[in-house]
Amino acid sequence: MSTHIGIGFSRHIDSQQAAKEAAFQSKTNLGADRIDTTLVLSTVHYDPRVSVPIIREILNNAKMIGCSTAGIILSQSIETRGIAVLTITSEDMKFGAGCVENIHTLDTSQSGVELASNCLGDFGKHGRQIFVFFVDSHLKNVSPLLRSLQEVLGSIFPVVGAGSCDDFHFGDSFQIFQDKILKNAAAGLIMGGHMQVGVGARHGWRPLGKPRLIDKADRNIIKSIDGKRACHIYEEYLGEETKDLRSNRLGQMAILYPLGISIEGGKEYLLRNAVDIEQDGSIVCQGDISQGAEVHLMIGNKDSCKQAAFEAAQEAHQNLLGKAPKLIIILESMTRLKLLSRTAFQEVIKIKEVFGLNVPIIGMYANGEICPLQSSERFKKPHLQNESIVILAIS
């Protein structure tokens, strides 16, 4: 039996109506009575307490995960307001969903284990192909969660994920698992069975200025760079006082100029957004930083973004090993939406150049993307990235 994919979208102003329209459209496009799994992406303009129960009811309480996003990526448009619903039914593919709550208070390594175990419990004994998850982007260090996830899931298949977010206010976001609307949580989905998955990821940001040395770092906190307070790097480049940076402007400015960590033996830079500046001038990043690593301020532009999208699509396509894609899922940094702005859809055009015009596409703009850094590592280690585009091709 073939795999059925249905995507529905609505930008109706009313949460109830938008949920209804998106769910019915998805169900209609699916063209099957049974629904195996559902992915819900919603901008923060909609009340999930209203929309989620409606979607659940229309889609027969199928397995569901989702989250809030800064924008929704579709085959035909980029939407900064709306609800999108993806439904999948397949005899070949298997799905297992789970979640973990209170990740801020839990030991983060424990939360990874719990999330993976819950998903595996639901998945059963099938061949695992990929793990996709959404996590509250307010979690200041995702790295321990990633390590513990892989301890349970193993390292033979890719782990990809996205940080839920709002509309560039860097306020509250939400995660969805079944009928639960969660904060401070992660919801994941293991996919497996007879399917092929291709993952590609790039960011397109380039180093700017002289290399600097992280001479003191503790997990995700950079204490000092080149013997100076870490925040000095931003003070220097952005020309702003730390107290000003610490206000709302940090989120707005730092996402455009992340820190790039050189990786030994790799061509790519691992990008880290500065999410906060502490009183002593330390920079708090979303993921771990190695002490002694070389760091650059990074800069991107529209052309490099589009090129990165194209290369990520090519990489995902190659990893499909010649199979025809049935669905493309894009997890992309909200920074790229800000940078590309009105031209954001050109990335989708680039992706279509690789996969063809008729493959259904659904995606989201996230605050933090999780993916294997390079395809050559063969999915050994998922990293938290910023400013990147992760393309997941499913066949």
Next chain:
Amino acid sequence: MIASNLLLIVGVLTTILFTVLSLVLVNRIEEVHRLQGALKKIKRSFDDLDEQAKLIVKTDLELNKAQDELDKRLKSLDALQKTSRLISTTLDENEIFRRLDQSLMIDLGFEKNLVLVHDEDKILHGRVNLGFSPEEIHFVLTNLEKNKSLKQAMEEGHTFSSVNSARHEREAIVRLFDVEHFVLTPILTQNGIIGILLVGNRSNAAAVTEGDEELVSVLANQIGQSLENARLFEQVYRSSQILESKIQDRTRQLASLLEEVKHISRTKSEFISAVSHELRTPLTSIKGYAAILITGKLGSIPDPVKERLEKINTHSDNLVKLINNLLDIARIESGRVEMKMEKCDIASMIESVRDLLTPQMREKNIQWQTEVDKNVPELVLDKHQIERVFINLVGNAIKFTPEKGTICIRVHRDTETATMEVSDSGIGIPKEDLNKLFDEFYRVDNEINQNVKGTGLGLSLVKKIVEAHKGKVWVTSELNKGTTFYFTLPLSP
């Protein structure tokens, strides 16, 4: 000796080695100096590169800021254009607010917006709301009334924004609306302020700009214009509804009156018909007996009696004529007389009427003229009735035309009718009598009518007969010059 030689050799070798080492050392020191120089150059290059990088970042920041502003402007302009189109295509005030609600929320991109509009009693009400609870709106409405200076400035058309307003004004508005960044502008029409529009954001990340201020002012103007159009339309619509209602009432009243008149007329006709019948039978007997008595068959009668009997006979004839006319009118009105329509040459009919009335014309030496348009075809009519029309009209003309006067009958063809004219050179009819001339029993008050008896039914009968033929009758007259009666008959029935 050997030892001294060895010492010499060692000394020489040591000197050579020392020299070589010194040379190498000097060379290395030079190399180190060269490398140090190169390192300095590289460091300087890095520093230059870093300075350039800082410049690039600053330029990039400015570009991004400009792009943000441009994007926001474009989006806002698009939203404004869409909003304007939406609200200008309806003339329903509630629909304007409904559309405004959606478009503002979706496209203008402000966290909070509030449209307050005056009702008929000049009291503000919240009509569009995003991000305000009912309690907050109540707070705004209550405190806005208290802030006289702000209210006054708004009434004068002043726009406030977090970009341009004075500190005390800004603080007052922030307290009132709980928005850090805002544009507050009056909604104006030609008759002054009808409401206010506020848009704003709480987050520092979404500060409003001067562009926003201009844009929101334009939007407020557009809202004002649309509301004014809607209200004008409402007024016109209400007026037309009232007018229509009045017309309908009047029409109903008129229809009712018409029915009443018809009913009265019918009753009158029936009454006249009944009475006339009842009168005619005894009158025929009276006339018959009078006639028998006059003949003397029942015995000779003295001359004074005979004279009185002849008067009875003559008055009886007049009375019969009056009753017959009344009966005819009543029958025609009630539709009980069926017109015997047949083709008729109108010229022949006029000649026949002339023959009939020639003796009376001769008595007054009146000249008769006839002008009949040859294009008038044979008309379909009731010969007897139309002949009565001519006899009545010509009879009247003879009556009111002095001796040696002229009576002229003209017939000409129009597009769909033939028009007959009977004109005389008589005494004419006063203007004020012309409208009543065709009323039953109406007689013009003049010397001739005072001396000559008449029923006052002749012209009424003429009108009924002509109308029964789907024609029209009217009259023109000039005192002491003459009168012309016109009537039309259709060319085809």
